Amino acid sequence: MPDNQYNLPPHAAKMQHSLVWRIILYFALSSFALSIIIGIVLATWNYHRQTEEFQSRMDYIQAGYTESLGSSLWFYDETQIHTQVKGIMNLEAISYVRVTDNLNLDIESGTRPHHQDIKTIELVYKDKSLGNLQVAFDRQAVLAEASQSAFLMISAQLASLLLLTSLLVFVVHRLITSRIRLMALEVNDRINTDHSEALSIRESAAKDEIDILIHAFNTLSDKMNNELKQKTRAQQQLKRVNAELEARVDERTQSLQLTIDELNHALKALNKTQSKLIEAEKLSSLGGMVAGISHEINTPLGLCITIHSYIDDHYQTLKEGFESGQITKQDFSDFVGIMDESLSIMDKNLQRAAHLIKSFKQVSEDQTGELIREFSVKDYLHEILETLSPKFKKTQHKVHIDCSEHMRMSTYPGAISQVMTNLLMNSLIHGFEDKEQGNINIIIAEEKGNAVIRYSDDGKGLTEEAKQKIFDPFYTTKRGQGGTGLGMHLVYNIVNQRLNGEIDIEKNCGCDGACFRLIIPKKLDVVTD
Structure with missing residues (x-):
């Protein structure tokens, strides 16, 4: 077959004839198996038919020869017996004949087979048993004939099979494989050249499966061409949009960077201002504490100053009385009492002021x-x-x-x-x-x-x-x-x-x-x- 004219690519060359030969192989194997089965069935049928015919012949022999053989034995006509034995041997598929009587007569023709294959018929004349007729069926001959018949039939079937196979190869190649190869070549060419033109193989008038496949591929090619064109247009539009988008992104990025720089500057200024405000809040709290403490300390200190002035006045009066010699014991006793009371008051107020100063000092030191x-x-x-x-x-x-x-x-x-x-x-x-x-x-x-x-x-x-x-x-x-x-x-x-x-x-x-x-x-x- 003209397979090499298509110049298939390497991966396709490995697959050439695969579909055809698989169809032929399946067809040949199934036909051969069917022929063998039919031959065996026919041989068996012929064998059984020959066996049945042997039985019918035995019936024929028993009906046509036993009486005449009985008469021949009665009259002891040996010549007639030989003639009749020869006549029986001439029957189809009879391989052995033997006639015996009750005395010494023993006429035998053919090859004696196994005793199981010998059929014995009693010879009777005038209701008296005179001897026996033994007949054997030639099974090998019958089987050989059946086998030969089956062989001839199988040979005829194989010959017809060869003829049908050749016809099948021609039909499959012409209608299927050649068109599929052409399609594969053109599809492969479109894969290598990256285009999707319609196939050059035209649809036939039969509108078979291959035509449907060609139509489907051409439809797919048209659709792919349209999609390819749309994809090309979309890619071009996408490139333009990307270029515009990149320009916008660059512009927005520069604007955003300027805004970020301004925000960072403002944030630094805000953090600096916040730190100053927080520090001012701390100092304000400490300042308020100082104002309160100073007022609180002024009270005991002012009282101490007042008591000091009060003591000084009484001291000057006592001093003048002492210098003039007019001081009395009662005056000195009163002065001592005033001093005790005044010193006690001064001690309490000074202790209060010292405690306030100590607390303020500790807290202010801790805060700063x-x-x-x-x-x-x-x-x-x-x-x-x-x-x-x-x-x-x-x-x-x-x-x-x-x-x-x-x-x-x-x-x-x-x-x-x-x-x-x-x-x-x-x-x-x-x-x-x-x-x-x-x-x-x-x-x-x-x-x-x-x-x-x-x-x-x-x-x-x-x-x-x-x-x-x-x-x-x-x-x-x-x-x-x-x-x-x-x-x-x-x-x-x-x-x-x-x-x-x-x-x-x-x-x-x-x-x-x-x-x-x-x-x-x-x-x-x-x-x-």
Whole structure:
């Protein structure tokens, strides 16, 4: 067959004839197997037919020869017996004949087979048994004849099979494989050249499966061509859009970078301003403390000056009486009494002033310093209250501290002072704004190595907005009235950053005022580089 005219590619050449030869192989094997089966069936059928014919011949022999053989034996006509035996031997498929009588006659013709293949017929004449006729069927001859018949039939079928196979090869090649190869070549060519033109193979008038395949491929080619054109147009449009987009992105990036630079500059300025405001808030708190302490110290010092003047007056009077010699024992006794009372008053007031100065000195040093030290929590809270006593002395508000005498902390005391001072001043300024009497409760307990501080007052409390924004910088309810909005923001930063603690608003605290919960480590570990 003209297979090489297509010049198939290597991977296709390996597959040539595969479809044809598979069809031929399947057809030949099935036909050959069918022929063998049919031959075996025919041989078997012929054998059984010959066997049945032998039985019918035996019936024929028994009907046609037994009586004449019986008569011949009766008359002892040996010549007639030989003639009849020869006649029986001439019958088809008879291989052995033997006639015997009850005396000495024994006429035998053919080759004696196995005794199982010998058929014995009794010879009777006038109801007397004279001898036996033995006949044998030639099974080998019958089987050979049946086999030869089957062989001839199989040969005829194989010959017809060869003819049909050749015809089948021609038909399959012409109608299927040649057209498929041409399609494969053209499809392969389109794969290598990257285009999707329609096949040059035209559809036949038969409209068979190959025609359907050609039509489907041509339809697919048209669709792929359209999609390819659309894809090309889309890619060109995408390139234009990408170019425009890149230009816009570059432009926006430059604009964004300028905006970011401006925002960074503004953020640095804002952070610097915020730091200055926070520092000013600290100094303002310390300045207010200084003003209150100075006023508080002036009171005992002024009283001491007044007593000193009072003592000086009595001393001058006693001195003049002593110089004039007019002093009496009663005058000296009165002077001693005045001195005792005046010195006692001066001692108390000087002790008060010294205590105030000591408390202020400790708290102010802690607030301005950066050192960690160990201190008694309860004592230090009382020192903070001493520095704020001028503020509370003008009101009827009370501060209650519930803390163990043995509780100690090792942290930044100045940070604790700043936090508590801001909380206390917020209660005075905001919580007790329209209230003459109020209570502030500070409860401190130890829990898992932390100091848990619960600060609460029974003031007017916080609004929902204040609860959400109280720790935000510059948030204040006293805008335009001197409030900076940095007090609680400063407290939040000190607790979280400086003290490594936490501060939150406690919602269910059992009071109507503000309530805060602080968790601060009792011992602050400072990592140094």
